[in-house]
Amino acid sequence: MITAIQIAAALAVFFLGMSFYEIRHFRVKKYRLSTEKQNGEPVKLLFLSDLHNCAYGKENGALLVAAEMEAPDLVLIGGDMFTAKDAVRAGRTEAFLRALSEKYPCFYALGNHEQRSAADPEHGAEWYARFQTFLQDCGIVLLDNASCSVNIKGNRIDLYGLTLEKAYYQAVHAPKLKAEDIAEKIGRAKPEGYAILLAHHPAFAKAYAAWGADLVLSGHYHGGTVRLGRQGVISTSFRLFPRWSYGRFRENNTDLIVSGGLGQHTIPLRLWNPPELLVIEINTNE
Numbered sequence: 001m002i003t004a005i006q007i008a009a010a011l012a013v014f015f016l017g018m019s020f021y022e023i024r025h026f027r028v029k030k031y032r033l034s035t036e037k038q039n040g041e042p043v044k045l046l047f048l049s050d051l052h053n054c055a056y057g058k059e060n061g062a063l064l065v066a067a068e069m070e071a072p073d074l075v076l077i078g079g080d081m082f083t084a085k086d087a088v089r090a091g092r093t094e095a096f097l098r099a100l101s102e103k104y105p106c107f108y109a110l111g112n113h114e115q116r117s118a119a120d121p122e123h124g125a126e127w128y129a130r131f132q133t134f135l136q137d138c139g140i141v142l143l144d145n146a147s148c149s150v151n152i153k154g155n156r157i158d159l160y161g162l163t164l165e166k167a168y169y170q171a172v173h174a175p176k177l178k179a180e181d182i183a184e185k186i187g188r189a190k191p192e193g194y195a196i197l198l199a200h201h202p203a204f205a206k207a208y209a210a211w212g213a214d215l216v217l218s219g220h221y222h223g224g225t226v227r228l229g230r231q232g233v234i235s236t237s238f239r240l241f242p243r244w245s246y247g248r249f250r251e252n253n254t255d256l257i258v259s260g261g262l263g264q265h266t267i268p269l270r271l272w273n274p275p276e277l278l279v280i281e282i283n284t285n286e
Contacts, residue, residue: 202220
């Protein structure tokens with residue numbers, strides 16, 4: 001007779017096997033948006049987040065091939081491509097980013113892992129200085145509480161990168177973020193351009209919308225690790241069923257897209273939650 005323990009063990013093996021497969025096979029997820037602020041041709045964005053030094057093929061060759069097949073106009077990076085205190089595997093991430101930057105304009109905003117290294121004078125400052133030099137050598141624009149405008153295919157797009165301090169990532173007692181706080185860091189959204197805000201932490205969606213973003217691109221939650229439909233089960237700060245854990249949302253006049261991320265760290269687990277590379281096409285309203 002099969003016992004409850006045997007059934008539980010079989011299920012555990014099954015789910016671990018599913019997870020083992022998922023973390024090694026990414027997918028390309030596509031979104032299509034419309035806006036009256038663009039008068040030119042459609043623009044295609046590639047959004048990467050939360051790779052955490054993981055690899056798909058040698059030096060992430062599979063990711064590079066997927067990017068080439070999409071032929072994006074811009075590559076936007078939402079942070080945590082590296083993992084704090086994991087310099088051993090950083091080389092393959094750098095090789096991938098360098099190869100990507102040779103083909104497409106790239107813009108990089110910081111996640112909590114890069115921010116943690118930048119704010120650690122004892123262990124992280126040296127790495128962060130090398131990281132800044134690496135981005136500069138590759139021609140990748142770093143948006144560390146900074147902004148820039150690009151004109152592409154007859155459209156003006158304003159890119160903003162928001163860096164939040166460690167306190168905002170706390171599981172409990174995290175400070176509230178207001179639109180005024182964002183404006184102090186990166187200025188106010190310019191109404192004449194299509195404002196894309198790269199904000200790693202999706203928990204402050206209401207503040208991002210109040211600030212004036214047309215599109216917010218986030219990650220951080222890794223899709224909720226285990227996902228039931230569109231709902232993630234647990235956040236990276238160990239909160240159950242976090243809001244805005246994955247997918248596309250609408251907050252007032254702002255689109256928020258939260259990536260499930262490309263990697264994982266510490267606990268290599270995903271379930272019904274494949275890693276993903278996002279492709280976002282922005283069309284004009286007709």
